[in-house]
Structure formats: C-alpha cells, structure tokens
Amino acid sequence: MDTRKMTTIGPGASPPLDVLIMDDDAASAAACRRTLEEDGYCVAVAGDGRQGLQAAESDGPSVVLLDLGIPGVTGFEALARLAEPGSATIPIVMTGDGTVDCAVECMRLGAHDFLMKPVDPEKLLDSVRRGVDLSTLRRQADAPRAKQDLLLQGLDFLGEAYSLGMEKRQLLDELASLEKEAKHRADGLGRTGGKERAIAGIREDLLKADAIMRKYGFRKDALIQTLLDIQETFHWLPRHILGWVSGRLHIPLREIHGIANFYEAFSLEPRGRHSFQVCTGTACHVRGASELLTRVSAALGLQPGQTDSRLTYTLETVHCLGCCALAPVIQVDSEYYRDPDRSRLDTIIKTMQKETQA
Ligand code: FES
Incomplete structure (x- = not known):
C-alpha cells in the first residue's frame, strides 16, 4: 500500500x-x-x-x-x-x-x-x-552518500569474487561479461546514475544465485534443480546468472543453455511476475478469443509474447487451457477468467499493482 x-x-x-x-x-x-x-x-x-x-x-x-x-x-x-x-x-x-x-x-x-x-x-x-x-x-x-554506497557495493563484490578463489583469468572474463550487462542495464535505466545502480543490481542477483547454489552444496548434479530455483526467483534465466552458474559449478555454458532450451519450464527471455495467457484454441477461437486478446493487449499495453520493461506482466497466447467449456478464456497466474470485459481486466491489473506497492 x-x-x-x-x-x-x-x-x-x-x-x-x-x-x-x-x-x-x-x-x-x-x-x-x-x-x-x-x-x-x-x-x-x-x-x-x-x-x-x-x-x-x-x-x-x-x-x-x-x-x-x-x-x-x-x-x-x-x-x-x-x-x-x-x-x-x-x-x-x-x-x-x-x-x-x-x-x-x-x-x-x-x-x-x-x-x-x-x-x-x-x-x-x-x-x-x-x-x-x-x-x-x-x-x-x-546524493553523494547514495552514490558512494553503490560504488562500495561494487567493490565489495570484487572482493568477494577474489575470496571465493576464482582464477584471475576467469575473474577477468566474468568482469567483462558483467561490464557488458551493466552497460546494457545502464542504457535502459537512463544515463544518470544508471551504471552504479546496474552494478548494485547485478551484485544482488549474483548473491541470490549463490544462495541457491549453496542450498544444493554447489553440486553439478543438482543443476536442473538449481535452474528451477533461479527460474522461480527471477521468473526467467538471465544470461549473466547463467554465466555465473557456469563459472561457479564448472559446467560449460553451452551445456546449461542446452538444458534451458530443452525444458519448457525454463525461459531464456525476460518474463513478468504476472502471466496473462489468452487461449486461442479452437473452442475459444470460435467464441471470440481474438476480441479478448485485443482487449487484454490494450489493457496491458503489450503485444502477445511481450513483457513490460519493469518485468511485471507477460502476455502470451496458448493453444488450450483445458477448460473449453469456459471459452473464450484467459488464465492470469493461477486463476481462470471467462471472457472478462475491459473493466474486469483493469480491476485485475489494479489489484496486482496494489499488491506490488504494499
Ligand atoms: S480451446 Fe480454449 S480452453 Fe480449450
């Protein structure tokens, strides 16, 4: 609130x-x-x-x-x-x-x-x-204080990486990829203060990934479970996290990508915390799925397959949600809605916004 x-x-x-x-x-x-x-x-x-x-x-x-x-x-x-x-x-x-x-x-x-x-x-x-x-x-x-804190966090991260016993060569590679990621995020955040925020954000992400790997004893054979936890935490598998996991578990990145591509549970594209899935299967199609999709798309300001820049919402189409009697139907997170009108959709989105702010 x-x-x-x-x-x-x-x-x-x-x-x-x-x-x-x-x-x-x-x-x-x-x-x-x-x-x-x-x-x-x-x-x-x-x-x-x-x-x-x-x-x-x-x-x-x-x-x-x-x-x-x-x-x-x-x-x-x-x-x-x-x-x-x-x-x-x-x-x-x-x-x-x-x-x-x-x-x-x-x-x-x-x-x-x-x-x-x-x-x-x-x-x-x-x-x-x-x-x-x-x-x-x-x-x-x-704010000089806030800026200084963010820079210190970046330096802390470097210190932790050394103390984890990484080889210098590997550390330099990691830093190069982090630099790229920081620039990528800084571009998205705006020119002022963006890089410092990006470094702080990356450091936080890596610490979360470390906590997940630690939970499984940094075991290579727990890779799938580790990736599932990362997917649940971030709602997708960010590339800098996969690079980090690869380095920490000594598993080639291409092997991790192979697993991430194979299982449907993993997403290599950013996903929002909330998922809107509009069914376009036959039963829904004949009962107005395309009008429903247009309404949902307008309410979220997203096209199918897109996620908003704050990673809050993802809009997708699916072929059948297994509840054809409700057609046309949309699944929002774990709830199903039968042909909601625009005001119902706005209410659902507003409720999510309030929960996020609370
Ligand atoms: S076709 Fe839409 S739920 Fe089955």
Whole structure:
C-alpha cells in the first residue's frame, strides 16, 4: 500500500510533492489531480505560470504537468526553465496543439513526454510513473552518500569474487561479461546514475544465485534443480546468472543453455511476475478469443509474447487451457477468467499493482 501523504491543492502544499499541475483550466486540472491522487500521488495545482514556477523551485516536485497555454509566462519559456540541466524535476507537456512542430519544439526544450488534451487517464498515469522513476534516479545520482554506497557495493563484490578463489583469468572474463550487462542495464535505466545502480543490481542477483547454489552444496548434479530455483526467483534465466552458474559449478555454458532450451519450464527471455495467457484454441477461437486478446493487449499495453520493461506482466497466447467449456478464456497466474470485459481486466491489473506497492 502506498503510504505517501496527500497534500491539499494549491500554494503552501507540504512537500514531498510528487506532481505539480500547471494548468489554468480548473476542470482539466481537477480531473488529472483526481486520477493521480487515486493512484497515491501527492499533487498540487497552480493556475498561473509564475506561481507554478515558484512552486516548482521551492517544493521540488518529481514531475510537473505543464499546460503550454498557461497564463503568466509563455509555455515554452516555462518548459525551458523547468528542464534546466541538473534539475531532478521532470517536465511533461499537456496541450491541445498536436502539431509535429509543437511536439518537436517541446522535446528539444527537454519535455519528457507530450500528452494531448483532454488527457487520457491511463496515458497520464503511465507517463507520470515513468517521470517519477526518472526523477528518483536523478536524485539518487545526485546524493553523494547514495552514490558512494553503490560504488562500495561494487567493490565489495570484487572482493568477494577474489575470496571465493576464482582464477584471475576467469575473474577477468566474468568482469567483462558483467561490464557488458551493466552497460546494457545502464542504457535502459537512463544515463544518470544508471551504471552504479546496474552494478548494485547485478551484485544482488549474483548473491541470490549463490544462495541457491549453496542450498544444493554447489553440486553439478543438482543443476536442473538449481535452474528451477533461479527460474522461480527471477521468473526467467538471465544470461549473466547463467554465466555465473557456469563459472561457479564448472559446467560449460553451452551445456546449461542446452538444458534451458530443452525444458519448457525454463525461459531464456525476460518474463513478468504476472502471466496473462489468452487461449486461442479452437473452442475459444470460435467464441471470440481474438476480441479478448485485443482487449487484454490494450489493457496491458503489450503485444502477445511481450513483457513490460519493469518485468511485471507477460502476455502470451496458448493453444488450450483445458477448460473449453469456459471459452473464450484467459488464465492470469493461477486463476481462470471467462471472457472478462475491459473493466474486469483493469480491476485485475489494479489489484496486482496494489499488491506490488504494499
Ligand atoms: S480451446 Fe480454449 S480452453 Fe480449450
């Protein structure tokens, strides 16, 4: 459950402020505020450009939703001020002007996203979530203490690897592959502070893998059980973990890949914590499986076979779930649903989000 405190609207709202809405259209601002507060965000509204910029400076919100038509300043001027280098506040533009020129100018000035008015609540939440995440990353990178801690964790990891008695050559190979993985993750996390976070994340992953191998006494003949536990922990078999297991158990990586490819229980692609499986078998097909798939795809924002970037949801199609009498049917984790409509799907997804936040 999100424990962030709600603030009252308007000037004088108590920090920490998640979102500042700069919009003189009271109805539009109120609708955005309601959507965001229902999702647990702390929100304030400014109906004037100067007042909004002052609030942004003093309260340091994670995200500013800026209506380009706000009075008191020009929208582009306000955007340029909000997007100044070094700021942890992420500006998101809202406008009724959907021209390409306007969008290009906003992106050039540093807008994180560009939302058309009237703003779609789902798009608003998605954009704000990404903005708040990016703002958090920037703040962490700016905090010398946090940065130092992350670097120290990376050094700890090197020390542990040496103490485990790895040969220097093997260690160098591992470091090279970790470096690659760190870069890969850093690219996904954004340029600021990404690498430090990536190293800390990898170190955590390897310690989890070590704990699993230790449970089986680092035995080669327990490889399948070890991989099953890794699959259960990470929901897939990440390549840096397989490289680590290969080195620690002295089993060639190609042998591990052979096993991972052979058994259906293993996935070499990232999978979300929650699985949505839409049946496209004959009974479901004739009773509207494709419409159901379209609805699920729209609700999750994913195409079949895709997993979201936070590894929360995976959408797949299957040939028969063994309950044809319910057709068309979807299995969500271990539950079956008969032809759920969009609002039922949204409720299922919201419940999952709440459980994740709790
Ligand atoms: S065809 Fe869909 S459950 Fe059997």
